[in-house]
Amino acid sequence: xxxxxxxxxxxxxxxxxxxxxxxxxxxxxxxxxxxxxxxxxxxxxxxxxxxxxxxxxxxxxxxxxxxxxxxxxxxxxxxxxxxxxxxxxxxxxxxxxxxxxxxxxxxxxxxxxxxxxxxxxxxxxxxxxxxxxxxxxxxxxxxxxxxxxxxxxxxxxxxxxxxxxxxxxxxxxxxxxxxxxxxxxxxxxxxxxxxxxxxxxxxxxxxxxxxxxxxxxxxxxxxxxxxxxxxxxxxxxxxxxxxxxxxxxxxxxxxxxxxxxxxxxxxxxxxxxxxxxxxxxxxxxxxxxxxxxxxxxxxxxxxxxxxxxxxxxxxxxxxxxxxxxxxxxxxxxxxxxxxxxxxxxxxxxxxxxxxxxxxxxxxxxxxxxxxxxxxxxxxxxxxxxxxxxxxxxxxxxxxxxxxxxxxxxxxxxxxxxxxxxxxxxxxxxxxxxxxxxxxxxxxxxxxxxxxxxxxxxxxxxxxxxxxxxxxxxxxxxxxxxxxxxxxxxxxxxxxxxxxxxxxxxxxxxxxxxxxxxxxxxxxxxxxxxxxxxxxxxxxxxxxxxxxxxxxxxxxxxxxxxxxxxxxxxxxxxxxxxxxxxxxxxxxxxxxxxxxxxxxxxxxxxxxxxxxxxxxxxxxxxxxxxxxxxxxxxxxxxxxxx
Numbered sequence: 001x002x003x004x005x006x007x008x009x010x011x012x013x014x015x016x017x018x019x020x021x022x023x024x025x026x027x028x029x030x031x032x033x034x035x036x037x038x039x040x041x042x043x044x045x046x047x048x049x050x051x052x053x054x055x056x057x058x059x060x061x062x063x064x065x066x067x068x069x070x071x072x073x074x075x076x077x078x079x080x081x082x083x084x085x086x087x088x089x090x091x092x093x094x095x096x097x098x099x100x101x102x103x104x105x106x107x108x109x110x111x112x113x114x115x116x117x118x119x120x121x122x123x124x125x126x127x128x129x130x131x132x133x134x135x136x137x138x139x140x141x142x143x144x145x146x147x148x149x150x151x152x153x154x155x156x157x158x159x160x161x162x163x164x165x166x167x168x169x170x171x172x173x174x175x176x177x178x179x180x181x182x183x184x185x186x187x188x189x190x191x192x193x194x195x196x197x198x199x200x201x202x203x204x205x206x207x208x209x210x211x212x213x214x215x216x217x218x219x220x221x222x223x224x225x226x227x228x229x230x231x232x233x234x235x236x237x238x239x240x241x242x243x244x245x246x247x248x249x250x251x252x253x254x255x256x257x258x259x260x261x262x263x264x265x266x267x268x269x270x271x272x273x274x275x276x277x278x279x280x281x282x283x284x285x286x287x288x289x290x291x292x293x294x295x296x297x298x299x300x301x302x303x304x305x306x307x308x309x310x311x312x313x314x315x316x317x318x319x320x321x322x323x324x325x326x327x328x329x330x331x332x333x334x335x336x337x338x339x340x341x342x343x344x345x346x347x348x349x350x351x352x353x354x355x356x357x358x359x360x361x362x363x364x365x366x367x368x369x370x371x372x373x374x375x376x377x378x379x380x381x382x383x384x385x386x387x388x389x390x391x392x393x394x395x396x397x398x399x400x401x402x403x404x405x406x407x408x409x410x411x412x413x414x415x416x417x418x419x420x421x422x423x424x425x426x427x428x429x430x431x432x433x434x435x436x437x438x439x440x441x442x443x444x445x446x447x448x449x450x451x452x453x454x455x456x457x458x459x460x461x462x463x464x465x466x467x468x469x470x471x472x473x474x475x476x477x478x479x480x481x482x483x484x485x486x487x488x489x490x491x492x493x494x495x496x497x498x499x500x501x502x503x504x505x506x507x508x509x510x511x512x513x514x515x516x517x518x519x520x521x522x523x524x525x526x527x528x529x530x531x532x533x534x535x536x537x538x539x540x541x542x543x544x545x546x547x548x549x550x551x552x553x554x555x556x557x558x559x560x561x562x563x564x565x566x567x568x569x570x571x572x573x574x575x576x577x578x579x580x581x582x583x584x585x586x587x588x589x590x591x592x593x594x595x596x597x598x599x600x601x602x603x604x605x606x607x608x609x610x611x612x613x614x615x616x617x618x619x620x621x622x623x624x625x626x627x628x629x630x631x632x633x634x635x636x637x638x639x640x641x
Contacts, residue, residue, distance in 0.1 A: 054357070057364035058196070060371060061189040068145040072138040076194050079135035083128045084201025087345065088208055090124030093117050094338050132198075139194055146187040150370065154183060157377035163448045165380045168408035174373045176251055181243065182370030185363040192360035199353025206346030210339060214325060217339055223314050228351070231307020232358030235300040240365040242296045246289050253285040263530075318343060382450070388467040391474050394557050395459045398422040398588070403444055403454035414440045416611045417454070421604075422588050424557070427581065429591045429599035431629065432608035438592045441608070442560050445590065447471045476554035480563035482547035484538075486529035489517055493549050503553060510579050511548035512572055541568050548576060552583060559583065562592045573598075596633045605629065 065073045094117075158175065165171045210217040259265050260278050269275055322339055400420050406413040415437045422428050422445070430438040443449045445456060447463045456463045463471065485492050493504055504524070508514050520526035520536055527535040528546075538546065548564055561580060565573035577598045580589060591599060599605055600619045607615035607622070607629045615627045622629040 054361055054364065057189065057367060058193050058360070061186070061193050061364075061367060064149065064186065065142055065146060065190045065193075068149040069142050072141045072145070075138035076135045076142065077197065079131045079138065080194065080198045080201055083131040083135065083198070084205045086124045086128040086131065087202055088205035090121050090128065093120040093124060094341055135194070135198070139191060142190060143187045146190055147183075150183050150186040153374060154178060154370070157374060157381075160382075161377050161380045162382050162450060163443065164408060164450070165377070171376070171380070171408075173247070173251075174369070174376060177247060177366075177369040178373035181366040182373065185366035186370055188363045189360065189367040192356045192363060195356035196353060196360050199349050199356050202349030203346055203353055206342045206349055209342040210346065214330065214339065216325065217318070217322065217343070223317070227307045227310030227314060228354035229357070230310075231304050232354050233361065234303050236358050236362035236365070238296055238300055238303070239362060242292055243366075246292060249285050249289055253282060253289075256282045256285070315347065382468050384464060384466075384468070389461060389465050391461075391466050391471045392459050393474075394424065394586075395474075395588075396424045397460075398445060398456070398458050398558070400441070400445060400451075400456045401454055403441070403451040403456065405440060405444060405449060405451050407440075412611075414611050415444070415451070418608075418611070418613055419454075420445075420606055420613065420616075422558070422590060423603075424588055425584070425586055426603040427584050427589045427591060427601065429593065429602040429605045430608060431593065431596060431599060431605060431632070433632075435610075436608040437611040438608055439562055442562060442590055442592055446475050446477075446558070446560060474556050474558060476551040476556045476559045478548045478551035478559070478561045478564040480566045482543065482550075484528065484543055486527070486532070486535075488525050488527055489520060489546065490524040492528060492546055493553050495550055495553075497554070503555070507549040507553035510552045510583065511545045512575055512579070513542070513545035513549045516542045516545055541572060544568055545572070545576075548579075552579075556587075558588050558590065560590045560592075563594070564591075565593070565595065565598070596629075596636055 062073070161171075207218055207222065256278055260269065260275075260282070269278065322343070398421070400418060403415055403418045404413050405415045418437070418441060420428070420441070430441060432438055440449065444451055447456070447466070447468055450464075458466070458471075485495075490499065490504060493507060505514075508517055516538065517523055522534070528538060529535045530537040544564070544566065545568070551559060551561070551564075559580070564580070565576050568576060573595070580591070581601065583589070591602060593599060602619065604616065604618060605622055606613055607627070609628060615622055615625065615629050617625070623633065
């Protein structure tokens with residue numbers, strides 16, 4: 001396995017020695033990843049491995065087809081089976097035709113004797129063609145149904161997994177592979193599975209006829225399958241192995257392409273004159289992928305050529321054996337003629353079968369990536385024990401006790417034994433330097449992350465016992481890194497909730513976004529994405545106000561404000577914090593900000609440093625303590641003097 005991997009990666013390493021324009025520590029590390037090496041071991045397969053793995057993949061693909069369209073799946077399978085039956089019947093009826101034609105007697109009489117069998121041959125092959133057409137129609141109906149089922153399953157799992165999964169690079173790699181080749185391979189897997197069934201039925205029919213005509217012809221026909229199977233499986237293994245090696249490189253190239261074509265990065269690409277750097281890196285990756293794919297094409301061509309040559313020799317052996325049997329008088333001439341037709345039919349079915357098995361196995365490898373992702377994502381769905389409870393409509397106390405949390409792949413925890421309290425009607429602030437754990441703590445309090453140690457309780461009830469969806473309905477968020485949803489201004493505020501015009505207008509006015517709406521060509525119905533006809537684009541501050549309106553519109557008992565004024569000017573920032581304080585009446589506000597002047601009126605301030613609570617209290621007591629809070633406040637105040 002290591003030698004094959006080394007040969008495959010040789011073009012990467014050769015190109016890396018030639019090209020030194022890109023820093024040595026930048027791109028080469030993308031070519032080999034731990035998950036690639038592990039999957040490469042699985043890709044090192046032989047014919048016996050195909051025989052062992054393929055039934056499981058076929059079973060799961062047909063189960064998927066049955067779930068997507070049971071009637072069409074049943075129709076495709078039954079029609080193919082019946083088509084095989086009529087193929088065998090037609091070949092046997094052909095034998096009777098040849099017996100009649102080769103019998104002694106006048107030609108007109110022999111022809112009349114052959115007419116009934118000839119009619120049966122015509123009927124059999126007519127029905128076979130009709131059944132194959134019906135099977136093809138059912139199969140074509142299955143494709144869109146399977147594609148829909150696969151995509152829905154992927155999106156359902158991706159949006160349902162715990163948030164921490166999307167911080168895990170291994171999970172994202174699995175998602176990338178499932179989303180690209182995996183989802184495309186799923187409907188193809190069903191198509192080629194049915195093609196395998198069709199080929200098997202045709203081959204079985206031909207083999208059955210040969211077995212009836214003379215048993216010695218059957219093993220010779222099956223012998224022709226060995227070279228094709230070997231070549232197809234080897235070529236498929238080469239292709240999948242190459243795809244594994246290139247997965248990380250292609251992901252990086254896609255990112256580079258997005259950086260160069262996305263309008264959000266267009267200004268910085270020009271301002272920092274990184275165009276040449278990005279183009280050079282993109283070309284570096286493209287060149288490496290080209291060399292690997294050219295090498296793959298050569299090796300696959302040589303393998304298939306060898307397989308075709310060996311299959312040709314096997315075919316010659318079959319006809320030589322048939323001629324020898326005819327010469328010895330072991331089979332009559334009529335039987336030999338029918339055997340020739342059966343062999344040709346069997347060869348066609350065999351070629352189709354081997355091609356279908358090859359494609360089925362090759363797509364099965366990518367389909368397995370999709371199944372692997374789905375199985376892994378199901379394990380990462382939020383786990384709750386017992387009957388799930390609804391969170392209180394208006395809680396009195398949220399308490400976190402001894403919370404510890406580590407991001408996937410991180411060397412150290414982001415939070416270490418943190419304990420905080422949020423009481424109804426309070427404004428609680430989280431402050432600290434970048435990376436101190438403020439946003440992580442807020443997401444844990446909101447139930448977006450599950451702590452690895454410690455517990456969060458709402459009115460004494462653990463979040464582990466609450467329905468996550470209902471819990472999030474009780475929380476409103478004004479985020480710094482908010483999404484610019486490509487929707488109308490109105491839908492950017494209501495976000496799937498019922499449209500109450502009076503409440504929308506109140507939220508817009510409270511956030512100061514009324515001026516933004518008034519300037520739009522179509523008001524609330526303006527599409528906020530310039531990529532579409534009639535769409536508009538907002539500035540950073542305008543988007544920030546709309547995000548605040550989104551949080552106010554939800555009108556829930558807990559409002560989380562994570563750097564809500566980062567993109568606002570001084571006047572707009574002051575107005576927003578005044579509105580947040582007004583909005584807090586009877587609600588709880590969790591405020592995360594670096595603008596310490598904005599937290600002076602907070603009921604309680606928690607100061608975080610390297611994932612720990614180092615100070616807590618109100619503004620006056622923290623200033624009197626002369627600790628980290630007072631130091632940071634003093635630095636900001638000094639900047640204004």
